[in-house]
Amino acid sequence: LIKIINHSFIDLPAPSNISSWWNFGSLLGICLILQILTGLFLAMHYTSDTTTAFSSVTHICRDVNYGWIIRYLHANG
Known part of the structure; x- marks a missing residue:
């Protein structure tokens, strides 16, 4: 079992x-x-x-729950 996990x-x-x-590509994804x-x-x-x-x-920004966070994430993401 240990040999299988090791390999x-x-x-x-x-x-x-x-x-x-490869890590940079994951970050871009x-x-x-x-x-x-x-955006949706x-x-x-x-x-x-x-x-x-x-x-x-x-x-x-004012009336939607956490709308300001969604807007800033979309602007900076």
């Missing part, structure tokens, strides 16, 4: 060309998922009409 997890066979850029999810949540409350667009942004 599966500890002595994991991995190619030699894997570097820290997480940022993309964060952008998509927060913001789109549920946003109005694209020219007269009410700013009012909908203030509505998101």
Whole structure:
């Protein structure tokens, strides 16, 4: 049992060309998922009409639960 765990997890066979850029790709994937999810949540409350667009942004920041966090995550993500 210990030999199976050792070969599966500890002595994991991995190619030699894997570097820290693989971690960067995972980080980019997480940022993309964060952008998509927060964009969907913001789109549920946003109005694209020219007269009410700013009012909908203030509505998101003031009236929606944690709307300001979602907006800032979307802006910085």
